[in-house]
Amino acid sequence: MSAPHEPFAGFDEVARGGAPRGVEPAGGAAAWARDLAFGARLAAGGGREGWIRTLLTAVGVGLGVALLLLAAAVPPMMTVRDHKRVARDSMSAGYLAKPTDSTLLVADAGTTFRGADITGELLRPEGAKAAAPPGVAHLPAPGHMVVSPALRRLLAAQPLLRERLPYTIDGPIGHAGLMGPAELYYYAGSDRLTARDANYEHGNADRIAGFGHHSNSAVMGPTFDLLLVVMLVVLLLPVAVFVATAVRLGGERRDRRLAALRLVGADNRMTRRIAAGEALFGSLLGLLVGGGLFFAGRQLATHVTIRGISAYPADMTPDAALAVIVAVAVPLAAVGVTMLSLRGTAIEPLGVVRQSVGRGRRVWWRLVIPAVGLLLAPLFGKVQGDGKLNMYQVATGAVLMLVGVTAVLPWVVEQVVRRLGGGPVAWQLATRRLQLNSNAAARLVSGVTVAVAGAIALQMLFAGVDDEFVFSTGADPARAQAVVSAEVDSGAQARDFTHRIAATKGVQHAYGYVDSAVTQPDAASVRDGDFAYLPVAVGDCATLGQMASLHGCAPGSVFLVPPADGAGDTQAARTYLRPGGRLDLNGPPREAYTGTPRLWTIPRDARTAQSRPDPSGSLGWGLFATPEALDTSRLTSETATVMVALDPHDPDAAEYVRNTAAKLGIGVDVLHVGTTTTKSGYAQLRRGLFAGAALTMALIGASLLVMMLEQLRDRKKLLAVLVAFGTRRGALAWSVLWQTAIPVVLGLVLACAGGLALGAALLGMVGRPFHPDWGAMAGMAAIGAGVVFAVTLLSLPPLWRLMRADGLRTE
Template structure:
């Protein structure tokens, strides 16, 4: 068969699609909308890598914390920058205090000039929050005058909360706090660390699971209008077209719908691209300009979708006999064969089997085997579901009128019913497998915090220049704070500079020291030595009366000459180590305030541990406001029972964002498919109503026609999802366990989407159930 013949027949089919009157245009638009929704999501997916890369590039370009062990020398080209990050009601706020050393100091990305002392430049999202009634407490904390707005180049997303404020009393301290540095340029060129193999596997599975339902829906959309198309094909055979030519013409009609769908998909994508900037989903936001699909991926989508439309149509008509007097489809079809349908999931398992037990210690998982195996397993659902639906509905008989109408319809067109459910079944199976995998490896990336939440719920780290008793006074007076414990900390060594032996020093009153050690007795003026801490191997050597030691000895990042000499006195008491409220084991020397050498308080960094009355509204925000009043660089931290890997959290967040988009697509595509089927059955429904069938009966029959296939599809999806989840857990070397709550929730969400679509299709159904629907011309 020549390419010219193919081109002529496909063109003829496309012409029939667009010149066949109102019915043809409705059919093309239904197909185009279904395809367009899928294309829009495909384009969005292909744009995600560029959006993430843009966010990463802006994050890298504005990096200002080098954590260098050497403080840069002050010059006309340097800038003092201090981290003043904070949190407001679980939303992170990025803050920086800036103090330029000269006129040529580096300017942060997104700023046109440095803010004056007492002024701040804010992100648009932070500006809106500060002006809103909800931002009252945050306005009290950020007590600066807003003088400008940070441009997009200085933000990772449109909803990021960030500010730059002017300061005039900063001092570079290098690694002593890690919060103030002197820099001569923004940005870093460091290479990011390699991703954990298990996390890389998660990323691969997430992309496959999210994209598979899209492909299934596009394949289903190009088959809209099948019954009316069959009658047209019979007419073509009557005027002289052979069977192969008729099939090519049918493929041309599908091609026309797919091409229009490409145009609509591009339009949907451009509209959604502009709306993306308004959305902040799971704390992730991107600028519309970031969503730029790479030309190669756009070209792939543009070629793959029309090609898939032609291939799917030809495949669907492979067993259909098209004759001049009709299409032999309404006769009892031959039973579907099971053996070849089982080959797909079995082939997928065979591709995944070599990686079972590999874990994270045997290198990266083979990406091609992972992607191919998961695709075959999920495609296996689309192959098995028509057989399952046909086998089950063939055995359904007795029941009410609505039930019998639904069952008879399913027995005549089980393939159409299965196509509607395929996408939701694939999505649910993938979601179940992912939930199992996430739940199985969650423990590897979620660690139980050392913080003792029974002794404190927040802590405030204050700089060395702030007197500890003043910090305690401020925090004790904060509404909602019921108890405070303050402990200071510094270092001690056997030399002024780069000591060979060193230990730690903890400062606090007797009540506070009891939180850090087990004391025999205590009064102000006492000194204790804790020699049995697990990490401490030097305190016993340093604890000798008459030994001259130095508090705050100088290191490469410290200023020489500020060391404080101290001689170990007689009568130093012994104490046993104990974990403090943060879970750290304190060792070294413990000083009560009365025993602290002169000037030592100025080099002691304090931490105030707080117990809170959780019934007080916004108690954590009140604590953070008090901390800022103590010092703008005081760091208030809310304690949690667990901590989770940021990369793991990012992947899980990406899954939620993608799953939300896929669910929207599923609902929209199912609704379009349902409306298309109702449109095709318009005359049948009108005839039944004309013969006296109650509308309630017909509505229930439509509900049963949807409920039976979806129940079978979800059951099959659960089996495949559990199988895939088990294999993935074995691949990661994780013990297999089923999170039944997640399985039930995923199936419930899938059933809920279908139920919602069914309810939305009832109004059009009622309009179609009118006797005048029998009128024809």
């Protein structure tokens, strides 16, 4: 008895018009399962060529899956980081008047070293039951500290920083107390801490009952939510595009195999399902590769820091729901993309009709996609204030507008290349190849096009809303680069404070003054505590001249500076700041007047001066006096402030100042003078954007290289034949470069147009005018082009190997 026919070998049955034995009706679930399984068998058992193709597909898909899993791990990672931040927070839930056996004193001791922020806290337990912060087994004794591993390494490598933190290191802070392995953090014990009173005075530390009682998460508003949603779309959509492209690797060879199957009896629907089975197998293998890459890369997370962001491997666990979505969506996308790609291909028993030039692509439906993306239009002008943002509407609109760019790209490439002709051999080879099949070229740059378009739109949005999160300080770093301040007990201590800062290495000028407050002369008789507040600054003429426009200043001078632009109590200034007027130096005001009045008369020769911003941007007012005119020992609650001009030729000048400030005592603040200040949440978002963009560009480069190598493998025999007929290898190399350059240029032009359109829509949502940054847009386009051309150059060595004579061999 003869063996039964294989499913695709029923040629005699097909000739009689029936279906082959064992073949279910087309479209049934069993037929789908059988053909998908057969396609998987072809992908897994297609010999060396089949395995290379399948592995390239798996690598391409795997790179995208790895990044998608990383994106799925970000929300849990940020949640863990936030929980750790709250758990170690030392901000008191309220004023604690009396010590107990479970309270402790805590003071901020953070610093900065060469641009890196170091978080530190000084601790002093007030009883045996005082709780230790997370990750710390025991509270450090006075003069000792526990540090994060990253800070320990930094201290060992930087004697300048070790001088600032001279405490004996007892041990490390555990993972529970750190948000990431790169975090610079320490806790030190100190016996010099004293608790502040109810008015937050007469002490240098807060009394707390433990850690984790406070959460200071700021509500950023709908504009911030819009930035976050658009950023996620811009970073993840190129990944999805590359995953969809990777499953189509080796399309030409696949179609030739399908033509052979048609020859033995398979119909068109069968061949499409078989092709979908091959793609499904490659995508499933890609899921395994992506999972392996993610978990292998996760173990290296301890050693990777991007813009200050780091994480422990255990904290990077993908959200279960998002991971399931990735695991289901990638195979479904592989099948769907394969079926759609074969709709325009007629696979016949003797060949594939797509090898010839067919009718042109239709453009109308491609333009419908970005048009539907104008779902954003109803939101124009509404993403402001405290309103709520419809994130799904925004995400859908942004995705459609960016996908529309990739949909239009193949039509644009086709329309342009069909009009190209003539020129050198390399140019003709490139243009003819593009004219015969521009699909591969368009797919190659589609991900870059989406990435650049999204980056342009996101940059426009960031630039448009920057003023909501970034504020000008009005500072003048040309006059001073740092401000050092601390509470002092006397004028003598303030003078010593200033002299020690001025004598520090790297300091060119130091402008020191005493800042305090006085009140109205009859404050003692005001029962409800509603008395006037009048600031006082005591310093030499050079220092006072940094804060006001003075004329004729000399030792013994007094100046009356009214508030500028309403920045102060104008009524109090008019009433009490006048020559010959009386003031009570027993200040500053409290809820109830305490102490003995210290009346002082303003000299009759006191002159009025106009306020000017000091180097830090602050606009002061009140009584400005030289030490000879006003004895600072009569003031209360004095603060010594020193504005420091640093040596521009000494890069560590600021570090020397911080070291001196650390030796001056607890609570000495060193403020860097900058022209702007940024909300912390916004700064973290921008750092996250940089980290995500770096990973996305790395994926783009790796995926492009995989796809480029597969395209060259598809042309291996053609390249070998051209070389055998005498074509110069250099001409072939230039033809590959031209085949890349033409779609890249067209894609970047389209990306700029699409990015401007999406950027304009986003700016319309936040009610901002259309104002593109042409320089930034050109820079982003240059980065995208640079990635593509770098990948092209990396593909040239394999190209030279493929042009050898053994490429003529066939099986």
